[in-house]
Amino acid sequence: MRANKDIKSILFAGVGGQGILRASDIVCLVMMEAGMDTKKSEVHGMAQRGGCVTSHVRYGRKVYSPIAKKGVVDILVSFEKLETLRYLDFLTPQSTIIVNEKEIYPPSVNLGDAQYPGNIFETIKNIFHLVKVVNASDCAVKAGDIRTENTALLGVLSSYLQIDLSLWEKVIRKSFPEKTIAANLKAFHMGRMS
Amino acid sequence: MKSLMSGNEAIARGAYEHGVRFASGYPGTPSTEIIETFAVYDGVYAEWSPNEKVALEVGIGAALAGAKVLVTMKHVGVNVAADPLFTVSYTGTNGALVIITADDPSLHSSQNEQDNRNYAKFAKIPMLEPADSQEAKEYIKLAFDISEEFDTPVFFRTTTRVSHSKSVVALEKPKSIGDPTSIQFNTAKYVMVPMNARVRRLEVEKKLQKLKEFADNFSENKIEMNDPEVGIITAGMSYNYAKDIFPDYSYLKLGMVYPMPEKLIRTFASKVKKLYVIEELDPFIEEQVKAMGIHIIGKEVFPYTNEFDPGVIESSLKGEKTRALRLADLAIPPRPPNLCPGCPHRGLFYVLGKLKAFVAGDIGCYTLAFMKPLEGLHSCICMGASIGMAHGMSKALRGKAKGKVVGVIGDSTFIHSGITPLLNMSYNKSDAVIVICDNRTTAMTGMQEHPATGYTLQGEKTKEINFTELAAALGIESVHVIDPYDLKSTRTVLQEELLKSGPSVVISRRACVLFKRREKDERKPLKVNADTCIGCKTCVSLGCPPISWKKFDDEGAMERKKRSKKQKGVAFIDDSLCTGCTVCQQVCKVGAIIER
Ligand SMILES: Cc1ncc(C[n+]2csc(CCOP(=O)(O)OP(=O)(O)O)c2C)c(N)n1
Numbered sequence: 001m002r003a004n005k006d007i008k009s010i011l012f013a014g015v016g017g018q019g020i021l022r023a024s025d026i027v028c029l030v031m032m033e034a035g036m037d038t039k040k041s042e043v044h045g046m047a048q049r050g051g052c053v054t055s056h057v058r059y060g061r062k063v064y065s066p067i068a069k070k071g072v073v074d075i076l077v078s079f080e081k082l083e084t085l086r087y088l089d090f091l092t093p094q095s096t097i098i099v100n101e102k103e104i105y106p107p108s109v110n111l112g113d114a115q116y117p118g119n120i121f122e123t124i125k126n127i128f129h130l131v132k133v134v135n136a137s138d139c140a141v142k143a144g145d146i147r148t149e150n151t152a153l154l155g156v157l158s159s160y161l162q163i164d165l166s167l168w169e170k171v172i173r174k175s176f177p178e179k180t181i182a183a184n185l186k187a188f189h190m191g192r193m194s
Numbered sequence: 195m196k197s198l199m200s201g202n203e204a205i206a207r208g209a210y211e212h213g214v215r216f217a218s219g220y221p222g223t224p225s226t227e228i229i230e231t232f233a234v235y236d237g238v239y240a241e242w243s244p245n246e247k248v249a250l251e252v253g254i255g256a257a258l259a260g261a262k263v264l265v266t267m268k269h270v271g272v273n274v275a276a277d278p279l280f281t282v283s284y285t286g287t288n289g290a291l292v293i294i295t296a297d298d299p300s301l302h303s304s305q306n307e308q309d310n311r312n313y314a315k316f317a318k319i320p321m322l323e324p325a326d327s328q329e330a331k332e333y334i335k336l337a338f339d340i341s342e343e344f345d346t347p348v349f350f351r352t353t354t355r356v357s358h359s360k361s362v363v364a365l366e367k368p369k370s371i372g373d374p375t376s377i378q379f380n381t382a383k384y385v386m387v388p389m390n391a392r393v394r395r396l397e398v399e400k401k402l403q404k405l406k407e408f409a410d411n412f413s414e415n416k417i418e419m420n421d422p423e424v425g426i427i428t429a430g431m432s433y434n435y436a437k438d439i440f441p442d443y444s445y446l447k448l449g450m451v452y453p454m455p456e457k458l459i460r461t462f463a464s465k466v467k468k469l470y471v472i473e474e475l476d477p478f479i480e481e482q483v484k485a486m487g488i489h490i491i492g493k494e495v496f497p498y499t500n501e502f503d504p505g506v507i508e509s510s511l512k513g514e515k516t517r518a519l520r521l522a523d524l525a526i527p528p529r530p531p532n533l534c535p536g537c538p539h540r541g542l543f544y545v546l547g548k549l550k551a552f553v554a555g556d557i558g559c560y561t562l563a564f565m566k567p568l569e570g571l572h573s574c575i576c577m578g579a580s581i582g583m584a585h586g587m588s589k590a591l592r593g594k595a596k597g598k599v600v601g602v603i604g605d606s607t608f609i610h611s612g613i614t615p616l617l618n619m620s621y622n623k624s625d626a627v628i629v630i631c632d633n634r635t636t637a638m639t640g641m642q643e644h645p646a647t648g649y650t651l652q653g654e655k656t657k658e659i660n661f662t663e664l665a666a667a668l669g670i671e672s673v674h675v676i677d678p679y680d681l682k683s684t685r686t687v688l689q690e691e692l693l694k695s696g697p698s699v700v701i702s703r704r705a706c707v708l709f710k711r712r713e714k715d716e717r718k719p720l721k722v723n724a725d726t727c728i729g730c731k732t733c734v735s736l737g738c739p740p741i742s743w744k745k746f747d748d749e750g751a752m753e754r755k756k757r758s759k760k761q762k763g764v765a766f767i768d769d770s771l772c773t774g775c776t777v778c779q780q781v782c783k784v785g786a787i788i789e790r
Contacts, residue, residue, distance in 0.1 A: 007438075015529065025360070028198055032362055038198070039326065041359035043302045050739055051531035065438035066326075066359035069505035085526050106529040110742040111567060111734055112763065114527040123524070 007060035009068035010157070013087050014079025015104050016050050019150030022175065023077075024055035026154060029171045031059040034163055041066035052083060077157055079136075079150070080104050081120050088124070096130040098156050100149070102137060132156060139190040145180060148187035155191025199363045201330045201356040205264075205294065206231035207363070208331035212338055213371035214262045214290075215239060218249040220610065221639040222268030223303040224357035225296035229266050230642075233651050235368075242642055242651045245577075245610040246271035250278050250293065257291040257347075258384065260375040262338055266294040269310045270576065274611070276313075279347075283318045284394040285384050286345035289374060292337045293319075297353045299474045299501035303638075305557065305576060307499065309475035314349050314452035318398050320405050321349035321452040322414070323430040327361045333414065333449060340408075344401055351451070353474065355431045355501060402453055410457045414449025417462050425466025427459065427479060427490070431502075432472045438504045440511070454482050463488045470495075470511065474502050533562050535739050536773030538633055538704035541678040542602075543570030544736055544777070545685045546629075551598045551692065552587060556580035556612075558604035559637045559706075567735045571602065578603070578611025584626040585619050585697075597692040601628045606636035606644045609659070613668065619697040620669030627691045628699050630661055631678075633706040641710065649711075665699040672698035679704055681780045707773055717774030719790055722765045726786035729761040733778040733787060740771035741778060 012024045024040055031038040042055035056067045070089045078084040078099040091097070099121070108114035117123075125131045139152035151172065158168050169185060176184050199207065206228050209217070217240040219229045233240035243249035246267040253265035267275060272295050282291070295313065298304040314321035322337050324330040334350060341348045382390050409415060421442050428436055429448040437445070446462040448454070463469055463483075471480045471492040480492035495510045496502070509515050533540050543563035546553050547570035555561055555571035556579060564571040573583060584601030591599065603612045608630050616628060636642040643649045648658030665673045672694060676684050684702070691698040705712040719740075722733075734743045745763040746756070767778075769790060779787040 016531070025198070028360060032196065032198055037362060039359060039361040041355060043354060043358060050529075050534065052529045063361070064434040064441075065504050066355065066361065066434070067503050069439070069503060069508065071505075082526065083529075085524055105742055106527045107532055107566075107737060107739075108527045110739070111737075112731070112743040112745065114525070117524065117526065 007058055007063055009073045010057045010075045010077065011068065011073045011087060011090050012055040012057070012077045012079070013083045014053055014100075015083065016053050018053070018079045019147070020053050020055050020079055023150040023154050024057050026171050026175050027057045027157070028059075029175070030163055030167050031057075033167045033171060036060060037063045039063045039066035052086065054087065075157065075160060077153055079153060082106070082117060084120065084124060085117065088127075091128065093127055093129065095128060096132070096160055097124055097128050098132045098134060098153065098160070099124070100134055100136045100153060102149075134191065134194055136191065139187050139194065143183045143187035143190060145183035145187070147180070148184050151184045152187040152191035155188040156194060158188070159192050195365045197363050197365055198360050199327045199331075200227065200358055200360045201324065201327050201352055202227040202358070203231045204327035204330040204363050205334050205350070205352070206235075207365065208334035209264050209292075209338070210235045210238070211331070211366050211368045212262075212335040213369050214264055214338065216253075216256045216261045217241075217264040217266065218243050218252040219266035219294075220244070220246045220249050220271055221636055221642045222271050222296070223639055224298060224352070224354040225266045225268045225271070225294055226639050226642070227357075228264075228294060229651070232264065240651055242644060244645055246275040247277060250275040250282075253291055253293070254278060254282050254287070257287040257289040258285075259377065260289040262290040262371075262374070264292055264294065267296070268304065269295055269297040269308055270304060270306065271295075272310055272313055274577075279313070279319075280317045281386050281391075282347050283398055284386055284391055286397075287341055287347050288345070288378065290338045290341035291347040292334065292341055292350050293347055294350045294352065296357050297351060297475075299353055302354050305574065307475065309478060310349075310351060311451055311478045312476065318402055319347050319349050319452075320344070320450065321351055322449055323351045323451050324356060324449070325430050325433045325447075326356065326359065327363045329449070330356065331363055336414065336449075344405060346401055349452075351430070353431055353501065406453045406456065409450050409453055409455040412450050412455065415455045415458055416445075416447050416449070417458065418445040418447065419465065420444045422465060423467050425462055425469045426472055427462070427469070427483065428472040429479065432474055432507070435502055435504045435507045436472050439508045448479070451479065454479065456486060459483060459486065459488065463490070472496060472502070472507060475499070530565060531562060532737060532739060533559060534707050535771045536707040536775040538678045538702070538706065539563060539631055540568070540736055540738060541681055541775075541777045542629065542631060542684060542702045543568045544781070545681060545688060546570040546600065546602070548685070549600075549688060549692070551600045554580045554583040554587065554599070554601045556601075556603040556607050557638070558607055558631070559633075560602065560604055560631050565737075567737045577607050578615060581612050581615035581619065581628055584628065585615065585622070585624045588624060588626040589622075595625060599626045600688075600692070601626055603628065603630055604637075605630060605632040605634065605646050605661075606642070608661070609644050609646055613664070616665065616670065616699070617668045624697040625695050626697060627688070628697070629688075630699065630701045632661060632701050632703045633709070634703075634711075635706050635709050637706045637708065641706070641708065661699075661701050670697055670699045672696065673701070674698070675701045675703055677704055678702045679775055679777060681777060717776075719767070719769040719772035719774050720776070720779060720787050721767050721769065721790045723786045723788050724764050726757075726784055727764045728757045728784055728786070729763045729765070730783065731765070732781050732783060733765050736778055736781065738778060740768040742766050742768070
């Protein structure tokens with residue numbers, strides 16, 4: 001039985017309010033511009049209120065399902081350290097993980113009822129051979145707008161995908177209001193170079 | 195031209211391309227963006243109605259005048275609209291009427307998981323179901339054509355995954371159909387008294403027979419013959435999941451899930467060796483296929499609950515678990531949704547939680563207050579239920595209810611279905627207290643306008659309903675307005691009202707922190723003075739995201755001074771999140787929370 005093996009899957013994970021949906025939209029648009037079929041899926045609603053957010057992006061010749069099954073995701077882009085752990089079952093040891101250094105405490109940790117797990121990077125580096133740790137807020141601050149953290153992470157992602165740089169720039173230009181385009185492009189490049 | 199669109203955007207676009215210029219609805223995840231997208235197209239009329247029943251009745255009126263009408267709601271909205279729904283299939287629709295029901299398998303943002311395909315059968319209305327955005331755009335046009343051709347309302351079912359996934363859509367030029375409206379009198383068809391309805395009842399059955407024949411030839415009920423060993427009957431998003439895993443099996447994909455194409459199903463069944471039906475939630479297709487005397491495997495192997503994904507389909511069909519990477523014993527703290535920093539609901543529910551009353555709750559952001567640490571809400575059934583329930587509970591408890599029963603309802607929810615039960619409270623001499631959490635918007639579903647915000651869907655100024663006057667007109671004599679950022683007066687007013695006899699209404703008014711027209715106030719983030727903090731965790735018990743509590747042995751807190759032997763840590767406020775609402779400052783007993 002031939003499953004759809006030529007389809008690539010990227011999973012974005014993080015916390016409501018981190019700009020995950022915008023970032024995954026951009027990837028999808030880039031793939032569309034690159035002439036591929038593409039689909040994405042996420043759940044709105046309750047998740048916006050500070051809960052976990054995930055977004056699946058899939059692309060290839062012909063994509064049926066907008067969500068990937070466990071064990072087939074090629075790249076996990078995690079906007080928050082702890083959230084990385086929640087979705088490891090979507091990956092294989094050959095998958096790439098891009099992880100933001102940021103820590104956002106869940107309520108139980110704020111209340112002092114639970115511990116924010118330590119050694120997250122060590123844990124995942126033991127299983128996955130490609131783990132890229134990024135300080136996205138650093139890029140964003142240097143780019144001049146703290147809200148460009150998500151674009152910085154896209155920059156990192158872009159360095160693992162064989163897509164023309166001009167397509168990324170074109171889509172980024174179309175995706176943000178005029179006055180924040182420069183900062184977003186800067187953050188993107190800083191991520192890409194990091 | 196190609197565009198990346200969500201299913202909801204594609205529905206709006208398809209309707210517009212097809213000449214539809216009229217839409218009504220009430221917000222509800224996952225349906226909300228359809229009307230929001232439609233409303234900005236040129237030359238359309240679109241409205242948020244106060245609830246789904248009104249939205250459908252508005253739609254029926256417009257359709258009888260000859261318009262092509264789109265009515266949108268989430269799955270539970272159809273329950274509210276069910277009364278007109280079951281009879282509009284009798285009257286027919288003159289122009290055209292398509293009703294969107296956006297179902298929510300897995301209850302991502304709903305109170306139940308009902309499968310609204312059952313409504314199609316129950317109300318005798320045909321139903322289409324697309325699998326992605328391109329299909330959503332094509333099928334919505336077909337739905338309008340069927341409505342016109344058969345003079346019947348048509349259901350259009352989506353699920354969360356279809357509504358909110360995005361995929362590539364080919365745009366077409368919108369067509370203009372001129373003005374199709376006029377007044378048409380036809381009492382035999384539109385006055386559903388028994389004498390007329392009995393006649394129309396027969397018409398409905400005749401129509402359904404014709405629709406069955408239509409279904410057998412409908413272009414979107416498609417057989418894809420591949421490997422004849424396994425045949426799969428499916429519809430909607432499940433088709434995509436199945437194709438992802440089993441691209442080589444044979445398929446019968448149903449674009450129309452009611453009525454079903456019996457001949458086509460028999461043909462397909464005769465061509466394959468083993469027949470499966472893959473459908474989320476109820477065995478809707480399965481039972482009908484089985485009733486045809488055809489052997490088919492469905493819920494024997496597939497789950498009844500929750501949405502599917504490619505993995506679920508693979509493991510159910512193969513009868514084995516998908517192998518997935520496991521991390522041994524990692525405790526991952528959960529991250530449930532929470533009220534936002536500075537949310538006005540927080541202060542109100544902090545006070546309610548301390549009153550030890552039963553708080554009959556309702557649906558909206560404030561429902562989240564049931565969770566730890568606020569725990570200030572004790573029931574949630576459906577929109578509007580809080581008021582009737584508080585009244586019923588108070589009556590049943592008699593004397594024991596004194597000071598102990600409160601109903602809490604959001605402003606949009608009150609408009610949706612709170613007015614009638616409030617009238618009931620004054621009529622039937624209730625003693626309960628009702629709190630309207632008036633955050634000036636429909637926050638849960640993404641900030642929609644409603645009659646008490648004073649603005650229309652398009653953002654135009656309109657008559658603003660005044661809750662104080664409305665409550666008074668309904669016969670409520672005791673009506674108070676409070677500011678939930680002011681804990682002391684909130685507590686005082688609630689305590690006083692709870693002790694009074696007779697019904698009362700408290701309006702807790704403060705705009706949502708995400709609200710677009712919120713007045714600019716000069717609030718600054720607060721901080722904890724670590725030298726005064728006694729580590730008592732009272733501020734932490736507000737559950738406000740910027741406030742955390744750090745144990746002394748945690749890094750950084752070590753050097754800080756202990757105020758007492760027992761003190762184990764200090765509170766901390768993240769200034770990048772704090773909105774400066776001051777609620778934590780008011781609960782701090784030692785004045786340790788101060789301005790930066
Ligand atoms: C019959 C029905 N229609 C729609 C919904 C979706 N829905 C859930 S809460 C809500 C409105 C919430 O607004 P409001 O009462 O003002 O409370 P807020 O979220 O602003 O606190 C809506 C529309 C629903 N659950 N049931």
